[in-house]
Amino acid sequence: MAVDFLPVPGTPVEEIDTPAMIVDLDAAEANIRDMQAVVQAGGAALRPHTKTTKSPYWALKQIEAGAIGVCCAKVGEAEVLVDGGVNDILITSEIVGASKIARLAGLARRAKITVVVDDEANARDISDAAQAAGSQVGVLVDVNIRINRCGVEPGEPTTTLAKIVDGLPGVRFDGLNGYEGHIYEIGDARVPETLEALSKLQFAIADVKAAGLSVGTVSSGGTSSYDITCKVPEVTEIQAGSYIFMDGEYVDQKMPFKPALTVMTQVISRPTADRAILDVGLKSIANDYGPPRVMGTEGATFTKLSEEHGALALEGSAQDLKSGDVVHLLPSHAGTTINIHDYYFCVRGGVLEEVVEVAGRGKFR
Amino acid sequence: MAVDFLPVPGTPVEEIDTPAMIVDLDAAEANIRDMQAVVQAGGAALRPHTKTTKSPYWALKQIEAGAIGVCCAKVGEAEVLVDGGVNDILITSEIVGASKIARLAGLARRAKITVVVDDEANARDISDAAQAAGSQVGVLVDVNIRINRCGVEPGEPTTTLAKIVDGLPGVRFDGLNGYEGHIYEIGDARVPETLEALSKLQFAIADVKAAGLSVGTVSSGGTSSYDITCKVPEVTEIQAGSYIFMDGEYVDQKMPFKPALTVMTQVISRPTADRAILDVGLKSIANDYGPPRVMGTEGATFTKLSEEHGALALEGSAQDLKSGDVVHLLPSHAGTTINIHDYYFCVRGGVLEEVVEVAGRGKFR
Numbered sequence: 060m061a062v063d064f065l066p067v068p069g070t071p072v073e074e075i076d077t078p079a080m081i082v083d084l085d086a087a088e089a090n091i092r093d094m095q096a097v098v099q100a101g102g103a104a105l106r107p108h109t110k111t112t113k114s115p116y117w118a119l120k121q122i123e124a125g126a127i128g129v130c131c132a133k134v135g136e137a138e139v140l141v142d143g144g145v146n147d148i149l150i151t152s153e154i155v156g157a158s159k160i161a162r163l164a165g166l167a168r169r170a171k172i173t174v175v176v177d178d179e180a181n182a183r184d185i186s187d188a189a190q191a192a193g194s195q196v197g198v199l200v201d202v203n204i205r206i207n208r209c210g211v212e213p214g215e216p217t218t219t220l221a222k223i224v225d226g227l228p229g230v231r232f233d234g235l236n237g238y239e240g241h242i243y244e245i246g247d248a249r250v251p252e253t254l255e256a257l258s259k260l261q262f263a264i265a266d267v268k269a270a271g272l273s274v275g276t277v278s279s280g281g282t283s284s285y286d287i288t289c290k291v292p293e294v295t296e297i298q299a300g301s302y303i304f305m306d307g308e309y310v311d312q313k314m315p316f317k318p319a320l321t322v323m324t325q326v327i328s329r330p331t332a333d334r335a336i337l338d339v340g341l342k343s344i345a346n347d348y349g350p351p352r353v354m355g356t357e358g359a360t361f362t363k364l365s366e367e368h369g370a371l372a373l374e375g376s377a378q379d380l381k382s383g384d385v386v387h388l389l390p391s392h393a394g395t396t397i398n399i400h401d402y403y404f405c406v407r408g409g410v411l412e413e414v415v416e417v418a419g420r421g422k423f424r
Numbered sequence: 425m426a427v428d429f430l431p432v433p434g435t436p437v438e439e440i441d442t443p444a445m446i447v448d449l450d451a452a453e454a455n456i457r458d459m460q461a462v463v464q465a466g467g468a469a470l471r472p473h474t475k476t477t478k479s480p481y482w483a484l485k486q487i488e489a490g491a492i493g494v495c496c497a498k499v500g501e502a503e504v505l506v507d508g509g510v511n512d513i514l515i516t517s518e519i520v521g522a523s524k525i526a527r528l529a530g531l532a533r534r535a536k537i538t539v540v541v542d543d544e545a546n547a548r549d550i551s552d553a554a555q556a557a558g559s560q561v562g563v564l565v566d567v568n569i570r571i572n573r574c575g576v577e578p579g580e581p582t583t584t585l586a587k588i589v590d591g592l593p594g595v596r597f598d599g600l601n602g603y604e605g606h607i608y609e610i611g612d613a614r615v616p617e618t619l620e621a622l623s624k625l626q627f628a629i630a631d632v633k634a635a636g637l638s639v640g641t642v643s644s645g646g647t648s649s650y651d652i653t654c655k656v657p658e659v660t661e662i663q664a665g666s667y668i669f670m671d672g673e674y675v676d677q678k679m680p681f682k683p684a685l686t687v688m689t690q691v692i693s694r695p696t697a698d699r700a701i702l703d704v705g706l707k708s709i710a711n712d713y714g715p716p717r718v719m720g721t722e723g724a725t726f727t728k729l730s731e732e733h734g735a736l737a738l739e740g741s742a743q744d745l746k747s748g749d750v751v752h753l754l755p756s757h758a759g760t761t762i763n764i765h766d767y768y769f770c771v772r773g774g775v776l777e778e779v780v781e782v783a784g785r786g787k788f789r
Contacts, residue, residue, distance in 0.1 A: 061503040061787060064523065076523050076789050110707075110732060132705075132732040138426040152732055153692040155703070155748050158429065158441050177693055178747055208733055209693035209701050327518040328542055328574035336574050338520070340497075341712050342475075342763045343788045366759055367475060367497040367517055368573055382543055383520050394731055398707045398764060401786045421766045422426060423708045424441050 063401070070411040072404075073385050077325040078343040080400040081387070082304065084407045086319035088120070090303050093316065094285065095125045098297045101289030106130055106149060106278065108300030111394045113419030114403070115143020117303060128171070130278075130298050134159045135422030137166055143418065146170040149278060151236065151298065153177055153201065153209055154185070159424065164188035164196060164229075173197030173276075175236045177211050182224050189229030198224045199236040199278060202263045205256035206240030213263035221267045234276035235263055238298065242283045253287045257294070264293050282309060282316075300394075307391040308348045321354055321387040322396065323404075324369060326380055335359070335380050337369035337388075344369070344388060345395035351388035359386065430767070435776040437769075438750050442690040443708040445765040446752070447669065449772045451684035453485070455668050458681065459650065460490045463662045466654030471495055471514060471643065473665030476759045478784030479768070480508020482668060493536070495643075495663050499524045500787030502531055508783065511535040514643060516601065516663065518542055518566065518574055519550070524789065529553035529561060529594075538562030538641075540601045542576050547589050554594030563589045564601040564643060567628045570621035571605030578628035586632045599641035600628055603663065607648045618652045622659070629658050647674060647681075665759075672756040673713045686719055686752040687761065688769075689734060691745050700724070700745050702734035702753075709734070709753060710760035716753035724751065 066075050075081070098105040107121045108130040118129045118140055128147025131137050137148050147170065154163050154174050166172050167189060176182045176198050189196045200221045203210030211217050217235070225232040237260035242252050257279065264274050280288035280297035289297050301309060304320035324339035344351050346364050353359045358377030363370040369388070373380060380386070390396040397403075403415040431440050440446070463470040472486045473495040483494045483505055493512025496502050502513045512535065519528050519539050531537050532554060541547045541563050554561045565586045568575030576582050582600070590597040602625035607617050622644065629639050645653035645662035654662050666674060669685035689704035709716050711729050718724045723742030728735040734753070738745060745751070755761040762768075768780040 061500065061507050061783070063500075063787075064527070064789075076521065078788055132707075135426065135428075142426050152703070153701075153747075155690060155692045156441065162429070177695065181747060203695060207695075207699075208730075208735065209695060211695070325520060327520045330542065330568060330572075330574060330576070334572075336518075338517070338788075340788075341710075341760050342497075345706075347706050347711055365573075370573065382518075382546060395706050399786070418426070421764070422428075423443055423703075423705075424429075 065402070065414050066411055068411055068413060072323070072406045072409050072411060075323065075404050075411060077323050077385060078339045079323045079404050080397065080402065081321050081323045082403050082405045083319045084405050084412060086317040087303055090305070090316045090319060091121055091124045094299060094302050097286060098289045099125065101286070102292065103289040103294050104296040106296045106298055107303065108151070108298045109136065109140065111300040111397065112303060113397060113417050114415060115140050115145050115418065116415045118145045119143070127296065133423050134162050134166070135424050136419040137172065138162065139419040139422055141166055141170045148172055149199070150174045151238070153181060155181060160184050160188045164192035164194050167194035167196045168192060171197065173199060173233055175199050175201035176220070176224065177201040177209050179220060179223050182220070182227060182230065186227040186229040196230050197233045198230045199234050199276060200224060202235050202237040202260060204237040204239060204259040206238060213259045214266050217263045218266045218270050221272055222270060225272055232272065234274045235260065235267065236278045237263065238279060238281065239284050239288070241281065250287055253284045257288060257291050261293050282314065283312070304393045306348060306393050307352055307389045310389070318389055320393050321389055322351065324386050324388055326382050326384045326386065329380065329382055332378055333373050335371040335373055337371065337386060339369040339388060340365055340367040342366065343399060344390050345392050345399065347395050348391035351390050354387040354389050356386050361388065428766070430779050431776055433776055433778060437688070437771045437774050437776060440688065440769050440776060442688050442750060443704045444688045444769050445762065445767065446686050446688045447768050447770045448684045449770050449777060451682040452668055455670070455681045455684060456486055456489045459664060459667050462651060463654045464490065466651070467657065468654040468659050469661040471661040471663055472668070473516070473663045474501065474505065476665040476762065477668060478762060478782050479780060480505050480510050480783065481780045483510045484508070492661065498788050499527050499531070500789050501784040502537065503527065504784040504787055506531055506535045513537055514564070515539045516603070518546060520546060525549050525553045529557035529559050532559035532561045533557060536562065538564060538598055540564050540566035541585070541589065542566040542574050544585060544588050547585070547592060547595065551592040551594040561595050562598045563595045564599055564641060565589060567600050567602040567625060569602040569604060569624040571603060578624045579631050582628045583631045583635050586637055587635060590637055597637065599639045600625065600632065601643045602628065603644060603646065604649050604653070606646065615652055618649045622653060622656050626658050647679065669758045671713060671758050672717055672754045675754070683754055685758050686754055687716065689751050689753055691747050691749045691751065694745065694747055697743055698738050700736040700738055702736065702751060704734040704753060705730055705732040707731065708764060709755050710757050710764065712760050713756035716755050719752040719754050721745070721751050726753065
């Protein structure tokens with residue numbers, strides 16, 4: 060079987076073979092601490108979303124820093140987290156189908172598992188599976204407060220579903236989930252747009268409570284809204300995830316976190332004075348939020364990402380770049396970039412400290 | 425360790441858990457046969473590019489159908505192919521750096537390995553490594569004929585490098601590589617644009633021959649130009665790859681191959697009469713060539729691909745879609761979609777025949 064030739068701890072970063080996903084541990088750990096402090100000061104708990112990181116390594120660091128648990132998007136990701144020692148997980152996507160629901164119910168024997176639900180039949184399926192497994196699955200009713208994706212509407216539809224869930228065996232009605240969706244690139248509108256979405260969530264909460272149910276958990280918020288959402292009294296936990304490494308796109312929004320993840324790449328061709336070709340392509344850096352940008356190489360501009368190649372335009376001192384030289388790229392979207400790598404190369408002070416597997420990669424079932 | 429729960433051969437396709445990458449074996453095998461026949465009739469050999477498929481399973485099917493070997497983009501992919509029983513591989517990217525070159529030279533002990541080179545120092549590094557390994561590495565000088573990426577210019581620069589390579593121990597000057605680049609979406613200009621690029625390659629060949637070298641191999645062509653390029657007498661082999669499954673984008677260009685790969689997904693939420701949410705997202709289908717399209721569900725239009733969700737707009741009978749129903753999506757770009765999956769689910773007549781690992785996924789070093 061083809062093996063991966065991996066560098067050992069202590070290797071200088073520039074000697075790691077490329078393309079390689081490099082994490083600056085000091086920056087990522089500062090982001091973890093800073094988000095925890097802001098959310099806690101705002102009065103909410105932090106339950107970081109791990110769809111970005113896909114690894115128990117980072118989840119455990121976040122929990123050690125004070126997070127009450129984590130979120131993930133898929134049953135397969137939750138299985139990887141539980142195997143890695145995480146014991147409190149919220150799955151923020153509807154889980155449908157006999158096979159996945161059986162796995163969900165089985166996993167709830169090993170850890171505290173909560174899932175969002177927006178459909179009565181789905182709630183009954185989960186209830187049946189949990190009873191068969193002898194487990195209990197926590198349920199948050201998923202409320203559509205802005206993004207118009209999944210979720211029931213606030214008010215009567217939410218309350219009706221909450222009452223049904225509350226009456227089912229094997230499941231535990233824990234509260235509501237309402238994600239405002241990405242609220243960025245809207246400048247001054249960020250605060251009113253977030254508050255408008257949350258007012259729908261507040262209405263939904265009040266309506267459920269008026270029906271006599273208790274709403275223990277209200278899960279909401281992301282990296283683009285955490286600072287607003289964490290101060291809304293009804294919100295008990297914040298689901299932010301991207302803050303840990305920061306996307307190029309978020310960096311543009313001047314969010315107060317440090318870019319902590321780059322893809323280190325190598326020049327493989329210098330065909331002209333003003334062009335360098337890199338060993339990075341769409342198979343090792345994502346472009347769904349746009350092309351990456353060059354970090355730390357003055358005069359080099361990223362011009363084209365194709366399937367197996369990246370191209371730089373070079374000016375001034377960047378024209379000294381030689382074949383074999385390394386170039387760091389900041390991905391516009393960390394989540395989809397991590398999704399195509401098998402390893403994090405975690406670096407401190409320019410030296411490799413740990414190689415960490417992206418254990419949840421590909422676990423999208 | 426979290427396991428993958430995989431369906432066994434004989435499972436009906438609609439019972440495979442989603443998201444799942446489904447290959448219609450009859451369609452893929454017809455594509456393999458059809459490309460082989462056209463290229464052979466045109467007078468060239470076929471050396472399919474496996475950057476799309478990343479698996480010896482498909483390479484061996486192509487070789488069984490008459491291909492003389494395959495191409496790949498990375499040393500790690502070549503290692504996977506050799507381990508899987510493929511014994512003639514052209515690496516179409518420049519391979520730079522001591523570690524990768526040592527692996528390249530080592531691999532050449534086990535199989536016929538050829539690599540493209542556009543730089544004298546790189547050629548010398550490969551020569552040194554091959555001598556140290558006791559192997560011989562084939563070299564094609566990489567000529568820039570259209571795409572302005574890697575490669576030396578035709579004429580004097582190509583011939584000078586060819587002569588240097590020809591004089592080095594441990595390497596074998598085999599000929600030239602000249603890729604026209606993607607020539608699609610240009611309608612009537614496709615033939616003249618291809619021929620113009622190939623005229624540069626013809627000039628480069630003549631110039632090298634005039635210097636007294638023999639040019640045994642001329643590698644060129646892709647899925648967008650194979651039918652033109654295979655008839656140019658100097659071209660000995662065609663590197664087409666995408667034809668095996670066909671991208672949504674190529675389908676739009678009315679190429680004569682069958683779409684053979686879909687991502688099967690499942691409805692996880694039906695929040696309104698005209699909206700369905702699917703369990704597919706950017707983590708399981710690529711959008712670098714644009715969003716996927718719905719296959720076989722009349723009245724359903726793909727509207728939005730986000731990180732963990734896909735959204736459909738529904739009209740007419742599509743409004744009968746229920747939570748749990750499966751929907752097939754044709755990716756706009758198969759290569760980058762395969763790159764985020766671990767398995768091909770190979771189906772014939774609606775029944776699972778084989779589960780095949782994407783063994784070369786992530787082997788981009």
